[in-house]
Amino acid sequence: MGSGLKRQGRVGIRDVAKAAGVSPTTVSHALSGKGRISKRTRNRVIEKAEKLGYKPNRSAQQLVTGNSGLIALYAGNSSTPTGRLTSALPDYPFIMNIAMSASVEAIEQGLSMALSSQTSEASGLLQMGVDGAVIVDPEVKDPVNEEFFEAGLPVVTVGRVLGVPEEMNEHWVDVDHNKVTIEVLEHLKKRGAKRVAVISAPVGPSYVNDSLEGYKAWCESTGQEPIFHTLEGRDYEQETRRVTKVLLDEKDRPDAIFCHLQPVSVEVLRAVIAEGLSVPDEIMVATMSDDNKVNNLDGSGMPDLTGCNLHPEQVAREAVRMLASLIAGEEPANRHVYVPAEITARESTNRK
Amino acid sequence: MGSGLKRQGRVGIRDVAKAAGVSPTTVSHALSGKGRISKRTRNRVIEKAEKLGYKPNRSAQQLVTGNSGLIALYAGNSSTPTGRLTSALPDYPFIMNIAMSASVEAIEQGLSMALSSQTSEASGLLQMGVDGAVIVDPEVKDPVNEEFFEAGLPVVTVGRVLGVPEEMNEHWVDVDHNKVTIEVLEHLKKRGAKRVAVISAPVGPSYVNDSLEGYKAWCESTGQEPIFHTLEGRDYEQETRRVTKVLLDEKDRPDAIFCHLQPVSVEVLRAVIAEGLSVPDEIMVATMSDDNKVNNLDGSGMPDLTGCNLHPEQVAREAVRMLASLIAGEEPANRHVYVPAEITARESTNRK
DNA sequence: AAGGCACAGAAAAACGGTTTTTCATTTACT
DNA sequence: AGTAAATGAAAAACCGTTTTTCTGTGCCTT
Numbered sequence: 001m002g003s004g005l006k007r008q009g010r011v012g013i014r015d016v017a018k019a020a021g022v023s024p025t026t027v028s029h030a031l032s033g034k035g036r037i038s039k040r041t042r043n044r045v046i047e048k049a050e051k052l053g054y055k056p057n058r059s060a061q062q063l064v065t066g067n068s069g070l071i072a073l074y075a076g077n078s079s080t081p082t083g084r085l086t087s088a089l090p091d092y093p094f095i096m097n098i099a100m101s102a103s104v105e106a107i108e109q110g111l112s113m114a115l116s117s118q119t120s121e122a123s124g125l126l127q128m129g130v131d132g133a134v135i136v137d138p139e140v141k142d143p144v145n146e147e148f149f150e151a152g153l154p155v156v157t158v159g160r161v162l163g164v165p166e167e168m169n170e171h172w173v174d175v176d177h178n179k180v181t182i183e184v185l186e187h188l189k190k191r192g193a194k195r196v197a198v199i200s201a202p203v204g205p206s207y208v209n210d211s212l213e214g215y216k217a218w219c220e221s222t223g224q225e226p227i228f229h230t231l232e233g234r235d236y237e238q239e240t241r242r243v244t245k246v247l248l249d250e251k252d253r254p255d256a257i258f259c260h261l262q263p264v265s266v267e268v269l270r271a272v273i274a275e276g277l278s279v280p281d282e283i284m285v286a287t288m289s290d291d292n293k294v295n296n297l298d299g300s301g302m303p304d305l306t307g308c309n310l311h312p313e314q315v316a317r318e319a320v321r322m323l324a325s326l327i328a329g330e331e332p333a334n335r336h337v338y339v340p341a342e343i344t345a346r347e348s349t350n351r352k
Numbered sequence: 353m354g355s356g357l358k359r360q361g362r363v364g365i366r367d368v369a370k371a372a373g374v375s376p377t378t379v380s381h382a383l384s385g386k387g388r389i390s391k392r393t394r395n396r397v398i399e400k401a402e403k404l405g406y407k408p409n410r411s412a413q414q415l416v417t418g419n420s421g422l423i424a425l426y427a428g429n430s431s432t433p434t435g436r437l438t439s440a441l442p443d444y445p446f447i448m449n450i451a452m453s454a455s456v457e458a459i460e461q462g463l464s465m466a467l468s469s470q471t472s473e474a475s476g477l478l479q480m481g482v483d484g485a486v487i488v489d490p491e492v493k494d495p496v497n498e499e500f501f502e503a504g505l506p507v508v509t510v511g512r513v514l515g516v517p518e519e520m521n522e523h524w525v526d527v528d529h530n531k532v533t534i535e536v537l538e539h540l541k542k543r544g545a546k547r548v549a550v551i552s553a554p555v556g557p558s559y560v561n562d563s564l565e566g567y568k569a570w571c572e573s574t575g576q577e578p579i580f581h582t583l584e585g586r587d588y589e590q591e592t593r594r595v596t597k598v599l600l601d602e603k604d605r606p607d608a609i610f611c612h613l614q615p616v617s618v619e620v621l622r623a624v625i626a627e628g629l630s631v632p633d634e635i636m637v638a639t640m641s642d643d644n645k646v647n648n649l650d651g652s653g654m655p656d657l658t659g660c661n662l663h664p665e666q667v668a669r670e671a672v673r674m675l676a677s678l679i680a681g682e683e684p685a686n687r688h689v690y691v692p693a694e695i696t697a698r699e700s701t702n703r704k
Numbered sequence: 705a706a707g708g709c710a711c712a713g714a715a716a717a718a719c720g721g722t723t724t725t726t727c728a729t730t731t732a733c734t
Numbered sequence: 735a736g737t738a739a740a741t742g743a744a745a746a747a748c749c750g751t752t753t754t755t756c757t758g759t760g761c762c763t764t
Contacts, residue, residue, distance in 0.1 A: 012750060023714045028752060035753095037712060059414035059421065060750035063719050068410065070464055096448065103467040107477075112422055112464030115455040125459075364720060375744045380722060387723090389742060412720035416749045 011052045020048040031056075058110045068129040071323060072114050073102050074144050075136040094289060094312055098136055098158070101316035109324035126151055131327045134158065134319045137205040138169075145169065154326035156319045160206040171326065173319040173337045175310050177207040177288070180341040181214035184258055184286050184308065187343055189222070191351045193256035193284055197247050198228035199240065199268065201260040211260060211288060227254055231264065240264050244271040248283075256284040256349070262307065269302050269348065279303050284349040303347035310341045363404045372400040383408070410462050420481040423675060424466050425454050426496050427488040446641060446664055450488055450510070453668035461676035478503055483679045486510065486671045489557040490521075497521065506678035508671045512558040523678065525671040525689045527662050529559040529640070532693040533566035536610055536638050536660065539695055541574070543703045545608035545636055549599050550580035551592065551620065553612040563612060563640060579606055583616065592616050596623040600635075608636040608701070614659065621654050621700065631655050636701040655699035662693045 017024045022045060029035025030045035062069045075095045099115055106113040114125055125133075126147065132154040138145055140163040148155045149168050161169040188196050198215050201208050212228065219226040229243045244267070247254055257272075259265040265287035272283050279285055280303065290307025318337045325332035369376045374397060381387025382397035414421040427447045451467055458465040466477060477485075478499065484506040490497055492515040500507045501520050513521040540548050550567050553560050564580065571578040581595045596619075599606055609624075611617040617639035624635050631637055632655065642659025670689045677684035 014750080024751080025715075025753090026713060029713085032752085035713080036710095041712080057415070057750050059411045060719090061752075062411035063409070063415050063721085063750080064752045066719075070459070099451065100467045103465075107422070107466050112466065113455075114459050114464065115452045115467070365722095366720085376721080377723090377745075378743060381743085384722080387743085388740090393742080409720050412749090413722075414749095415720085415751085416722045418749075 010057075011054050013054070013056065016045065016049045016052055016054050019052060020045045056110075061110065067131045067327060069111050070114060070130045071106060071111050071320070071327070072116055072125045072130045072133040073099060073136070074116050074133060075099060094310075095136065097312040098316045101313040102134060102320050105317040105320040106324075109320060111320070111324060111327070113320075126153070132156075132323050134316075134323055135161075137207070139204045154323060156323045156326070158315055158319050162204075162206055162209070171322055171332065171335050173315055173322065173339060174206070175315060175341045176338050177210040177341075178214035178217075180308050180310075180343065181211040181258075181288065182218050183343050184288070184306075185215065185218045187306075187345060188256045188258070188284055188286065188349060191280070191284060191349055193351075195224060195227065195252065195254040196256040196258060197254035198226075199243055199257060199259040199264055200228055200230045201264075202231055207288075208260065215258075231261075236261070236264060237267055240267040241271050244268050245275075248272070248275055248277070255282065256286070258286045258288070260288045262287045262289045262305070265305055265307075266302075269305065273302065280347070280349050280351045284351060286343075286349050290344060303350075306346045306349040307344050308341050309344050311339050315339050362409075363406045365406070365408065368397065368401045368404055368406050371404060372397045408462075413462065419483045419679060421463050422466060422482045423458060423463050423672070423679070424468055424477045424482045424485040425451060425488070426468050426485060427451060446662075447488065449664040450668045453665040454486060454672050457669040457672040458676075461672060463672070463676060463679070465672075478505070484508075484675050486668075486675055487513075489559070491556045506675060508675040508678070510667055510671050514556075514558055514561070523674055523684070523687050525667055525674065525691060527559070527667065527693045528690050529562040529693075530566035530569075532660050532662075532695065533563040533610075533640070534570050535695050536640070536658075537567065537570045539658075539697060540608045540610070540636055540638065540701060543632070543636060543701055545703075547576060547579065547604065547606040548608040548610060549606035550578075551595055551609060551611040551616055552580055552582045553616075554583055559640075560612065567610075583613075588613070588616060589619055592619040593623050596620050597627075600624070600627055600629070607634065608638070610638050610640070612640045614639045614641045614657070617657055617659075618654075621657065625654065632699070632701050632703045636703060638695075638701050642696060655702075658698045658701040659696050660693050661696050663691050667691050 013024045013027050017027045020027065020041075022030075022041065026035070026037060026041065027045050027049065029037055030042040031049060058069060075098060103113050103115075111131070114130065116125060130153070133144065133148050134156050135142060135144055136158040138157045138159060138161045140161075142157075142161050142164075145155055145157065145161050145164070145168065155169075155171065157169060157172040159174055160172050185196055198212070200212055203209070208230075215228065216226055218224075227247070229246070231239050231243070244257070247257065248271075257265075257268055259268060265285055269279060269285050272279055272285065277283050284306075286306040288308050288310075290305075290309060318339060322332045322334075322337065365376045365379050369379045372379065372393075374382075374393065377387070378389060378393065379397050379401065381389055382394040383401060410421060427450060455465050455467075463483070466482065468477060482505070485496065485500050486508050487494060487496055488510040490509045490511060490513045492513075494509075494513050494516075497507055497509065497513050497516070497520065507521075507523065509521060509524040511526055512524050537548055550564070552564055555561070560582075567580065568578055570576075579599070581598070583591050583595070596609070599609065600623075609617075609620055611620060617637055621631060621637050624631055624637065629635050636658075638658040640660050640662075642657075642661060670691060674684045674686075674689065
């Protein structure tokens with residue numbers, strides 16, 4: 001009996017057909033743009049369909065097209081630092097953001113989405129008959145990507161897969177971390193920074209490379225000597241405190257610190273203030289990953305943190321949309337999409 | 353064309369029918385237990401189906417039963433403290449855990465799942481034709497629950513909805529927070545605690561009430577005077593430090609502190625140690641929410657934190673399973689499910 | 705003027721199940 | 735024994751699309 005009600009008034013293709021005075025076939029053709037029909041008829045059908053609020057029945061479509069309508073979202077892969085305290089957390093808000101937006105977009109595309117973090121689940125989902133996958137922040141030679149590639153299923157990555165031939169990672173959505181890094185650096189310079197240090201996330205995801213490249217290029221063009229540390233250990237909090245101490249103890253101390261991960265920036269902020277230095281007057285601090293719900297530190301006695309809006313919602317939507325095209329057998333409008341990002345200046349870099 | 357391959361060798365109901373020497377109808381009946389067939393035939397069919405690895409085609413099922421096969425998971429509702437620093441984080445690992453397990457279980461139940469946090473999206477998903485919802489940690493008189501109730505769609509909550517008549521929250525899965533709270537208190541007592549204080553999460557979700565009730569009952573039975581603070585502000589970190597200070601400054605200082613939220617416990621740990629007190633010898637600390645990947649603090653110079661394994665994966669699976677029954681029109685085995693939880697003792701309460 | 709050819713659209717055949725109906729058998733009852 | 739009821743299983747109808755095949759037209763060729 002199902003839940004019973006059988007979606008009473010739902011308009012079907014026949015209703016549209018009747019309203020437009022044509023056959024169901026014609027409606028299908030008109031809407032998919034596949035058959036041969038006159039422009040006039042097509043427009044009339046489209047208009048009627050819209051007026052009636054026609055939404056094709058997913059199940060019926062999937063039944064005939066033969067795909068499952070299910071996609072997998074892999075997020076939070078094994079290169080994410082885990083195992084310690086809040087060290088698993090840096091990605092959570094970002095991933096939740098991505099996951100939720102992706103989920104909504106999937107529905108809009110007539111797909112549904114399975115969340116997965118475990119690499120080990122890759123083959124599981126494959127066997128359940130997923131039609132494709134989105135992989136967020138793939139690692140170098142990402143194994144999930146490889147598995148899907150070998151199965152001949154489409155994949156869109158958020159960020160690029162490093163270390164593989166181009167044909168294994170044809171489709172991706174990315175933020176221009178290089179550019180936004182430079183934007184931050186320019187911002188810091190404009191606010192008076194003379195020496196900017198960078199504390200980078202562990203290498204693996206493409207954004208780390210991109211950002212560091214941006215930093216190096218900027219150093220070259222401005223003549224500053226590059227100063228950067230890459231976090232590697234498992235306890236990023238302790239590691240951050242250590243690195244910050246090293247930076248602050250240098251004889252030619254940096255006067256601005258740019259970190260990739262937001263929680264790292266917060267830890268830096270703490271360490272700097274604990275050291276008796278003022279932010280932003282003596283040291284400016286900025287982060288690349290950012291969550292506007294999270295970076296606003298007021299009430300904690302610390303200045304609000306300057307960050308970058310990386311538009312995770314938009315990234316997720318673009319990725320799902322691209323994957324939907326691929327599943328439909330179309331070549332997507334673009335195989336690579338860059339989503340713009342911009343700095344969100346706040347108190348921690350607001351040197352007068 | 354779809355992605356093309358059309359799932360080549362997939363076994364269908366007809367294949368099973370042929371193998372068992374019966375009609376497709378009979379196979380359907382045998383597997384769903386709906387028609388009238390002899391036990392012998394049924395068993396034969398089931399055996400054959402299993403041997404062939406038959407999985408009914410979701411799309412086909414949904415097409416005929418008329419439901420969309422889509423469920424919504426609402427997690428991270430508005431009562432979650434948000435807006436500040438890591439204050440949005442307490443729930444993330446828990447929610448991600450829930451979301452991923454739920455997603456997997458949904459697939460196994462032939463459903464797929466849309467993730468949603470925004471209360472405002474409730475009606476959106478309703479209109480997309482979801483068949484039901486799981487709501488995690490619903491707030492008092494939860495509005496999403498109400499909307500689904502009014503639409504006549506099934507809902508299973510993780511935790512109970514307070515402030516509504518029973519018929520509006522017939523189905524839920526919960527952890528026995530009352531019991532596990534007492535278990536923790538007993539543990540603390542056994543380790544020598546004389547005065548146990550509680551720092552509770554903001555009221556709203558049922559688990560807060562349950563745990564506090566457990567605490568009060570325990571106090572009554574042991575003759576201890578209850579000492580508890582409920583976090584309310586938006587900046588839980590600052591609030592936690594303040595409350596901890598108050599507790600430590602009391603003339604009859606508590607020698608153990610039990611917190612609901614894991615990040616709060618960590619902050620307490622910090623504050624206690626900063627105050628020059630030793631954990632667990634002078635003060636023991638324990639948390640209710642726990643993530644074994646996260647509570648292991650070694651390397652940070654702090655003792656590992658005693659917590660409770662609330663089995664979020666199991667909770668999620670039970671909830672989805674129950675919802676699946678409801679959607680199928682069956683009365684689920686139980687309308688209320690309690691998932692057991694147990695203490696995970698670690699260093700922070702290991703007083704010799 | 706007959707044959708071929710695009711063109712627009714309709715009819716019919718999947719897709720893979722479930723549900724309802726129908727049909728043969730048994731079994732039960734008077 | 736004769737009819738009614740219960741049982742077991744098959745046949746047929748249906749779910750809402752897409753895809754494939756088919757039917758008219760009107761126009762162009764030769």
